[in-house]
Amino acid sequence: MKSLNLPRAVHRALLPMALAMGALSSQVHAGDSITLIEMGDLHGTLVPHAAVLKNPDGSEREVASSGGLARLKTVVDSIRADNPEAVLLSTGDLTHGSAETMFTVGDAMMVPMNAFGIDVYTPGNWDFGYGAAVFRNRFASKPPFPTIPGNIRVMARNVGCNDIPVIEGLTDGTYVCSENTANTAPFPTPEGDSVIRASFPAVAVNLYNAAPLPTPLHGKRVLDAYKILDRNGVKIAVIGLTAAIVPQQADTFNIGLRFTQGVEELPGIIDEVKAQGAELIVVQSELGLSQNIKIAQSFSDIDVMYSAHTHEVTLGALLARKDKVLRTTPGKKLSRKERRQLRRGAAIVVETNRDMYVGRLDLEVESGQVVDFDWEAIPVDESVPEDPDMAALVAAMEEDFVSGEDGEVARHTFMPGGFGGNPSLRGLQLTDDLDTVVGYTDTLLLRHHVLEDTLNNFIADGILAVSDSVADVRNVPGWENGVDISMANGFRFGNAVLPGQPITLRDLYTWFPIAPAVNIADFSGQSIQNSLDVILNAVFNRNTFLQRGGWYLGLANMEQKIDLKNRPFSSSSGRIVETKIGGQPLDLGKRYVFASCYGHGNPLDDVCRTGGGANHKFFQLADPDDYTSAISLAEPVNKIGVIVGPTVQQVAPDNFLHPVHALRRYLDALPDNTVTEAEFGANRGRIVTVDSKNPGNLPQDPELQIGQPDNTPDPTYVQPPFGAGPAFFSGRIGEDN
Template sequence: MKKLLKSRLFSSFLALIMTLGLITVKTKEVKAETEDQIVTSEANIEEENNKAALEKGSVDITILHTNDTHGRVKADSSIIGIDTISAIKKSINNSILVDVGDTLHGLPFATMNKGEDIVALMKLAGYDVMTPGNHDFNYGYERLLELADMASTGLNSFPIISANVIKDNTTLLDANYIKEVDGVKLGFFGLTTPETAFKTNPNNVKGLEFASPIESAKKQVEELKAKGADIIVALAHIGTDESSEIVSTMIAKEVEGIDIIIDGHSHSNYPTGFEADNGTLIVSTGEYGANLGQVIITFNKDTNKITNKIASLIPKATAATQNPDEIVAQKIEEINEAQNAILSKVVGVSKVVLDGARENVRTGETNLGNLITDAMLYVTGAEIAITNGGGIRATINAGEITKQDVVSVLPFGNFIVTKYLTGAQIKDILEHGVKDYPATAGHFPHVAGINFVFDAEKAPGERIVSIKINGKDIDMDAKYLVAANDFMAAGGDDYPHFKDVKTENEFQALDEALEEYIKYLGEVNYSKEDRIAVGKAENPVENPEETEKPEEPKNPVENPEKPQDPQENNEIPGEGNELPYTGGNNPMYLLSLGLFITAIGSLLIVDRRKKAAEK
């Protein structure tokens, strides 16, 4: 009987211990959960307070930007239009509107009054600052100075700046400019590509020096910081073309302290920009006013730091939802009326589209390039004609050809010259023209009077494998009368030999020669004629433009991450790398264990009673 009582007491005690254990565990869990909630709540309150303090001292500033419009300020199916750009700028608080060049020259609308109409429209539109590109020197640097003076005087004035264009040991234009917005000082400095020395007529920049953009940028960052600039922005007509010696990414790498580089020259399209070295954001809109760039900068005035930079592009379709600025639109109409009578004159008809697309004329033969060089032969009587693809600026659609179409294709006012060159010099010139193929390059040649084949797999300078004139191999020692435009004749696009050979004669402007030749033909029906072929001398490829070309630069990513294979780390897809679940905060397993032990104890008691009864 005593043994039975002891067993009952033991079982009851064990059950009690288990129950107390459950209560203790649960109490600790509730307490821990409560403490965690208190800590989390306090952290959330602190985070919200910090966020509120940050927002209290922060200001958003929007920089709107344009580049490489080449006189395309009038809206059409693909161009936003400066009247709409003006309206967008005026609709955004704390906004700044800037331009990074190749703006004052281009289409006839710009060239008819040598850039003055473009400056007038930019002032009305509310531009705050601009840096000149190489083509803004096309009227000569003296005219650029006149345009800069027009821009910086009177109502709605703005400066045209560049830190690396030097004359007589000083900058030709103001080097930098500070604009204060809502108490924040934005320091801008301008950079113009050194390629301007040969990417405008060299006579236009005679006496000028184009200093190193990198060294100039270093000086400007120091100077702007000394002036109290909170944010530093480079307006850089530099570009990211592989064929350029200096590109904007090099500037970002070598120069600390530049927050943003607003880029031009290479016509690059970066929808969200990209972060280069030293945390510099590089942005660019593409070309011809198809997009308006936008950078929203969040700046904390308490900490005096940028807390965020967001870049985007406003495309034509989005911009079209904004009503144009009426004052700017009215000014455009005034200019149109003065020009339409001249430019609307029909000069001929084309049965085909005449291809002047940038990506085609800078990489291969096109029917428009053939038409232009044939026109050069027609007006000069030369044996050979060569012109650079970078000078061909537009396509002519099938149908009536107007004077405006002609001037849009050849807007630079270049005239034709003739020079005697040897066969060996002509080969050197063609080698220079194709040295960067398949990259797009303004110095890619278009020709008449000759056919040539080049091997793109050979080293630059050794690519020409065949040159024929009237079906016969060129004589390297003989001299040939060559027609070229005055830009190339003066060493433009860095072409060799031309500037070292005396000029035999000068002729009318390229656009005038083309117009005359179109009138002579009456009806234009041109095609490619395999004047330029890529391949081996024995087996040339007929259509060079069909060779694969590199895409436009995308946002560079040095080490893109590939999607990780879950099996590489023996992971279960969708789950982390935690150890397998073997327990937790749920006390049910303890309760089950307690009930099991209680049941065993009861069975032991029953069994002992039976044995006692048998005795």
């Protein structure tokens, strides 16, 4: 990365006068006033992007340019100018979600985030996505600090502390870039090859050391459980709950780590912080809105539950107490009923969605009791100017990812676990400008629905079409008819592309900011059906602690009828009423050829969260620099002993086909390179909710499409927070909701 020296900007930009006088003005003045600033699930997003934002009444508006770290800095600085004692909190998925972070193992995001002055951070599930060694060296304050593996060192060299521009008041005199120098002997990580450390404290009550670390370390916390701050004479305890679902993701994410839900630890920790004089207890949690509401209802000592992970936005803060959850009205003072709930111990639950909002929560505290508050999820849209200093720092991080004056772009390589050697010959290669236009759309592309989604339809169809076009597939015995199905994972992250906008390479990488290999295997119909039922149950479980992050999958060459209102029962087995593949009912005993993606290090029977496959193979490119080069099938490099202790072996071939390669090829093949509503729209009926109690399994009314229309404090949420299905599955009998 080239080094820049930039003078201090003469004046920092502030929000427009109307915004400063309206959205950022607190209504709370009496008693001790505490201001919390909240940024959640930033997902490695450095620059502005299109977005769909919510209005206070719950309606939506499309904006061509939203978010970006420079705009976030403007909002944060404006709040701090209004209240210099404001506490800046951040939770969830900071170092993952973009090409810039993937190819630098998060370093491109860490430099500007260190300059924000975060007071307390709690990691998200994707912060573990580069492995435990990266996580510990970046966020842990105590050993062990493992040696950084060779493949990670290659990527960590892309951003070094010597490359950071000197910007007065932002990157000078303040710790914004440092590598861990305490790596475990006798094999310390060479200087310049480690990852950039967080300059802010990270807390999590539910993350522990485990095997293969030495036994004396087992059961000890990796991070501190909490941090106590003092603001305006009020002691504030910030307790962290990191994601509990990491063990359900790629096995390489959690080597040497053990996760819990944190619920069993909370009573003791709450007593501990109260003994230290904490008057305001804030829990910031990456467990997701459903579980966070339940925890807030269950612990009367929690004053504020700052939620992340589900990418919802609480335009009106939620008041959670026992069996009641009330949604406050955005922009209005609390009603008498709401204030009464607050005095009776209701917790304030709030969540923001990525870099598109900054949360401001002003609390009035009297004698250790929150008696009033004002909450706003501030939209970060075009009306918010960019902070010029942060814009310059972001530009430095972006420099190697876009074409310079010479038209060249620096090579970047992502080498999964087990990969090593020459980085220009092994692993996923990025040699194109991220702003390269790769296609167009006449419809909104955004993961915007919990079930069928236009973007996931397009992704699943793209992987199916490209994998089915590979002639080698039909040479495998039993695969003579080609690929039967494909699926797209139910990720929540990714930037929007608005109708009429071009699709860029940057967009593709926000939809797939991980490096899975496109793979193929054959499965029984029973395995496919069981896997999809498990995923549906994880999305809609009435027991919120059994819900898992992510929404349902995108399906290609498949249609389903599902019942979310009446199922599952032991007599109905699952929520799926009917599945068709290629227009024909699924045969539970038939073998189907399934192509999708494989998380490096996972068992060799996996394709896109479906286990039990046979004849596992990978797709590979003839030229790793050319996504249009010939594709062939390859056997796994290693099939057994993929992970032994801390050692990970290579599984996919050197030049594995990545989903972004497949999507670029697919866009090239579409008429006018365009994704259309007619072809991929979510109204195509690939997934239909039905009432299986009625003859003919007729579709439910539109307002019943998620099965439980009243099962939410806010109908604008994408996913019903309390699940779907028979109410008694939540443990309450004789109640409708």
